[in-house]
Amino acid sequence: MTAPTVTAPRIDAVFDLDALLSDEEREWRDRARRFAQERILPVIEQDFEDKHFRKELVREAGELGFLGMHLAGYGCAGASAVSYGLVCLELEAADSGWRTFVSVQGSLAMSSIHKYGSEEQKQRWLPGMATGELIGCFALTEPQGGSDPAAMTTVARRDGDGWVLDGAKRWIGLASLADVAVVWARVEDPSGAYGQGAHAIRGFLVPTSTPGFTATPIDGKLAMRASVQCDITFEGVRLDADAILPGASGLSGPFGCLNEARYGIVWGAMGAARSCLEAALERSVTREVFGKPIGANQLIQAKLADMFLEVEKGVLLALHLGRLKERGALTPAQISVGKLNSVREALQIAHEARAILAGDGITDAWPVMRHAANLEAVRTYEGTDEIHQLILGRALTGLNAF
The missing domain is CATH 1.10.540.10 (Acyl-CoA dehydrogenase/oxidase, N-terminal domain)
Structure with missing residues (x-):
């Protein structure tokens, strides 16, 4: 068919x-x-x-x-x-x-x-x-902030043959809908069998039906309103010994997954940007002022050209990173280049599109304000602009400014 x-x-x-x-x-x-x-x-x-x-x-x-x-x-x-x-x-x-x-x-x-x-x-x-x-959901970020996961306070204590989990997480996507949560916690194990120091951070698979697990959707959001992000609390959550992820030790575990998500954002943000550009383009040829479409004015065409340029540059960067990823050659610093550029440029494109749409741009007749609000959230999660700037600064200088 x-x-x-x-x-x-x-x-x-x-x-x-x-x-x-x-x-x-x-x-x-x-x-x-x-x-x-x-x-x-x-x-x-x-x-x-x-x-x-x-x-x-x-x-x-x-x-x-x-x-x-x-x-x-x-x-x-x-x-x-x-x-x-x-x-x-x-x-x-x-x-x-x-x-x-x-x-x-x-x-x-x-x-x-x-x-x-x-x-x-x-x-x-x-x-x-x-x-x-x-x-499933992925529980790493904690209420005090997400940029310093090494300072997490959620703890998994060895208790007989199993574990007891206590703590809290915040801004966890899908948590109230999830069947299983991947929870990152600092382990307390007298035997030392599960790591010491930085390597004491381990991942656990927690069925969300486990007593003591509570996920509460965060209300009052002005972005990402058509999706679910939650606060989670763990109060004496008892887990079997086999709940631990055996292959992850230390922060390299969650970071390995965060880089997968950041890669998706490199592409995704360009989708939001394209949608905003399409809205601005449509409006520029259908709205008439002073007897002609606004798109016939040089200033509007210059804005459209600049927006188009950044969308295509962003997509080409994403494609380049994708080909590197397929060869197994993609580095965290390269992902930071993509995440930082895509979201930053997508937001600028959303703002320019809103201006071209004039007053109607703030209404839901056009998707631009919704994309702009969502992109403010995307700019924050999976590493803020500042975190990615520091990752790139470290790659360029060899000096750690964190």
């Missing part, structure tokens, strides 16, 4: 990205574009207004192969890094919350289990997470 036609962005006619992609990569992109256009865009403005996450779409995303798609085995698609990036771009062109969902489920929770879990843990959780029957 012939796949439904998807509407391609007008800017594709100027910049031929397709020539740089394989047939498989284009197929993944078009699949995500159809999902975004048919299932997310018709309802996203109302969902944003209502602070509603459509959980019923999770299994559809699983059926389409988006969940953990960059992982191999256990029901995962084993897709290329570029294919995954293109899916992130198309989902975030609809709304950052849906790219965030795919990132939390696949790049954070599933990647943690896939990278560091035992074979039994992988078999228990990954197939159901790949289909969307099970939802």
